[in-house]
Amino acid sequence: MASTSVSRTVPASPDRVWSLIGGFATLPDRLPSILESTPLEGGRVRRLKNPDGEVITERLVDFTEAERHYSYAILQAPFPVSGYVSTLRVHPVPGRDDAAEIQWSGRFHPDNATEDExxxxxxxxxxxxxxxxxA
Structure with a gap:
């Protein structure tokens, strides 16, 4: 199994960042490569569409509002990976009320994809x- 993790500090409070990314079906609000997100199964599954019309289906597997993180698994996607589980976390930046660190990590079996991709x-x-x- 491969894994990767990327983090970035952004100029917004953790609460503001979480209000934007904490909703599982809100990807189109922040990701231009996702045009549509349809919540299913009471919001625990999202069906996404990209600009090519391809469908990605993901299931929420863990969610913690107080700790500002959630994990999801890909059920169906046109990506060269399998067994994919990803976690998105928002951390406070010590001593800063106007910044947050976002960490996006994932584990997967590469099927012609690399950790760097x-x-x-x-x-x-x-x-x-x-x-x-x-903006």
Whole structure:
């Protein structure tokens, strides 16, 4: 099993960041590569569509509001990975009320994908979030 983790400090309080990313079906609000997110099964599953019309289905497997993190597993996707589980966390930055650290990590079996390719997706996602927060 492979794993990767990417983190980034953003210019917003942890509460503001969590209010933007803490909703499991809110990816289109911050990620341009996801055009649509449909919550299913009471919000525990999300069906996503990208600009190519491809469908990604993910299941929420852990959620902790107080600790500002959630984990999800990919059920169906056009990605070259299997057994994919990812976690998104928001941490306070010590001594700063106006900044938060976001950590996005994942474990997966690579099926023609590398850890660096998956990390690149995470970096792109955190870059998009940074742009959203500074717009």
């Amino acid at each position: 998956v990390a690149g997706l995470y970096r792109d996602g955190l870059d998009a979030l940074h742009k959203t927060l500074t």
